[in-house]
Amino acid sequence: MSGRTVILVGYFLHLTKAVYFCNVADPCGQADSTQFHEPYARFENCPHNNNGFCDRYIIPKWYRGNDDILTQCPQLLSCGTLYPVWLNGTLPTISDGVVNREACKVGFDSCCTKTYNIQIKNCGSFYAYCLAALDNCPERYCFGEQGTCEIPTTFAEFTGPTTNRQIAEPDTKHGHGTLEILLGIILAVLSVILFLLLFRQLIKLKKGRGKTGSMADTKITKTRVNPVFIEKSEDSPSYSP
Template sequence: MDSILGTLRLLFLCLGFNTGGAVYYCNVADPCAQANASSFFEPYARFENCQYDSKYAPCDRYITPQWYRVNDAMLTQCPELLSCGAVYPLWLKGSLPTASEGIVERKACKVGFSSCCSKEYDVKIKHCGSFHVYCLGALDSCSERYCFGKQGLCEYPNTNTMSTTTTPKPTTLSPTTTCSEDPCIESNLQTLTQTEFRSMHCEYKQGQSNCDNHLTTGWYKARFPMLNQCPKLLSCGSIYPVWMNGSVPSTGDGVVTRKACQRGFHSCCSKSYDIKVKNCGKYTAYCLKGVDTCPSRYCFGDQLCEDDEDDKRKSDSDDDGAHQHGNLEIILGVILGVLILILVVMLIIVKKRYVKGNSKTGSTVNIQVAGNNIQKINNLAYSTEDHKWGNPPPYRP
């Protein structure tokens, strides 16, 4: 019993450590003093209006977990992707505490591709009178970053980059001067890579470097038509997807010119490229050139992403396996039940035979005992007669 209690106590302590250990570094005597003495990590470009810059790629993955003082309040509403100088900004899920509340626990939400809170982190906050202090831990990946403030200058070290509050004017690059060949002859076509991962539903994954900056100018054929609606940032497997602003021509239109728009931080068309399109009946050909911004690439199709389909097929396979496993358990259960039933019937039959056999043996013994008793009675009777009448007289000739 003592060993069991000891094991339970150890398990309880482990569980307690795991649930409370996430913010163990917040347990200091005076959070306000520590925050005042701590230099806030990478304070620049944390405002909501600051667009992510892949050249600098600031990140909160390698920060020292402790109390920090920040001049601006932590953002308490969901920002857009690529804001606060990060691909995936983090905002405060809840309100800032008052001075009377002391230290409070809150959740910091990571903005995801399809959710304002794709992941949560534990944080602590305290009101120190004239400012707030935040106990922040290191994040899991890059580029994730805590957001502070809505508007401000977006300057990076050793640069004079000013605020990005103004929307950049769309720029149009010079039209392509090649693609004079007939794209309806398939030998004049080039292969566009990764067409299965260019759908508007394919989310950009951390660490990917999908970019069409090395694309050589020429005619290309894809499995799906080029997307002709404004996609989200981080779609088509890239940060800045490029889509076609216009419709696919008919077969009788010949070669037509269209605008390919690059999705920007504040606009669906922050930059545009002149492209050519021709409908060849069996397929549509596109005259494309390399893009100027990375990671950016052309979008094709609005079908379910191949990665999602693979996950779905895997899930369906797992479900089928579980279903088959369940059926096997049912079959084995039925067989076991039948075997148990047969065993019970056999036991009943054996018992009946045993009882019947004992009954027959008892009858034979009784008959034998009765015969012996009768013989004894006869002998007794004969002896009694001999005693009564005496011995017979001897024979005389």
């Protein structure tokens, strides 16, 4: 297989892995019925204020943005996050259908320190975006240049008509503590099992040595007794009538 073929196959697998969740029959319908993940303060003019928002926890699917995704490089600490992500390309027309695009993460060194593969479709009255979950926090997709940065205390999430979710920073400390407790329990159980196995093997080893020693003593006794018996037999006088 040639080097060019390997590169093409790798690139195809990368794209397939990134956008497999975008393969739905009606992208516009799914986007229109799905509320955007943490939709507030995504404008370019919204500063990062440690609100805990992060698109690492986004469910990869089609979303309807209230504003167009940003198509120019924003500054760090904008779009309500430390590392904003913007569209490095153009928005499609209706005739384009579903298009593949590249989103860029703004970093300290450049406007595109990392790329993400996304898909976009022009649905006429709005754009549908098939967005992948981002790798780290705090990173967010940017939508719109100017807008309100107000964050309500609660907002409705599209999991049912009466379902509300309180905005809060992900409880990473609690998660790490629970994980450490589980790992400690697992290690303790494994230690007990290992100790029992070693103790059982030690008992078997001692029993085996005891049997071996007893058999050896029996053989030595027989070896010592037999010659005495033979000597007595040779020394006894013969009987003649």
